[in-house]
Amino acid sequence: MTIEQEIRRLADKYADNLKARVDERVEEMEADDNSHYMIYKVLGITNEEGRLIDVYQNKGRFLYKYAGSFLEEAAKACFLEKFPESGSVKIPNTIGQRPKTFEIDCLVEGRDAIEIKWRDATTDGDHITKEHTRMQNIKDAGYKPIRVMFYYPNRTQAQRIQKTLETLYAGADGEYHYGDNAWEYVEQCTGIALKRILEAIATERTNGS
Template sequence: MPIEQAIRDLALDYSTRLLAAIDQRTSDMLADDVSHYLIYRVLGISHIEGQQIDLYQNKGRFLYKYAGSFLEQATKKCFEYAFPESGSIRIPNTRGQRPKTFEIDCLVGNDALEIKWKDATTDGDHITKEHTRIQVIADAGYIPIRVMFYYPNRQQAMRIQQTLETLYQGIGGHYHYGEGAWAYVLEKAGVDLKAILERIANERVPQQASI
């Protein structure tokens, strides 16, 4: 199956499941206890606006989850298309007892890819955990490579990513983000993933001018 068709099928599957999840949650919320809207009103938020905020907060959680999972799976498909022997594996933790294993999202030869659509974490513990993970990957004889498509906007989250980039480079790995991530997929797998996604997006929801 051509890679573009495989990604189109994946997009349709994720879209269908996302809309079904949103519809179910919207229906469930009709029976929710909304007595907490009293506090919303104390803070100047009307009942109707409170409903809209709660609804979109729930929709946002689903959207973020499905968007991230879709892009990560689509990226894996690109590498699996170019390198049929590639795929996810788990390796034992040689640097501690917890967790017992670490997952490599996609192992391509000796390249151990960590695929992220975006990472907005501001948790300092994230650095320690990621440092341990890439050390374990290096112990196993692999090259840790982070591929992250969307860089965070907030300063604290950006600082976390800058530290992670330094950690990757210090252990002999690589860190690709933003346009560099798209370029890495194109160069390594020979698939212009961004162009494929832009075609699908424009067919489903045409680009609108910014306000």
């Protein structure tokens, strides 16, 4: 199986699982207590609008989860194709008590500790502390911390968090790749044009092929 076939297999699996989970949830919602629609109506939202809002809110939660998991697994598959020994590795947290371990998504050639994120829209300041602890543990373990994030957040506060993380990675002698640079980094490291493959799949599916 080629890497493109593997990514297509992953896309099929995640698309099928997403559809099944969404269909299940929408069916469950048919039996929900909708008495809260009264408050919606007070705010000018009709029953039908309220129902659609609730349905799409649930669909959005599942879509975000499955989209992230798919892209992260597809990126890992690219590294595994090029570096068969670059599996996930857990290292102990020697600085704090929580969490007990940190997971490296891809450890490439026993040196580059790569964390793969599809996007990170958090605005929680505690996120910085956790990431700093994670980076320090990785560096203390003798690895180079590298963050690869494909989609940068849109909101100002979330962007501030990412700017701080970028500074922390630089301070830990690491690397932070995001946006176009993240796609380029994967291709340069693995020789696999992940974005091109995903664009082809997206075009086929939206054109009904």
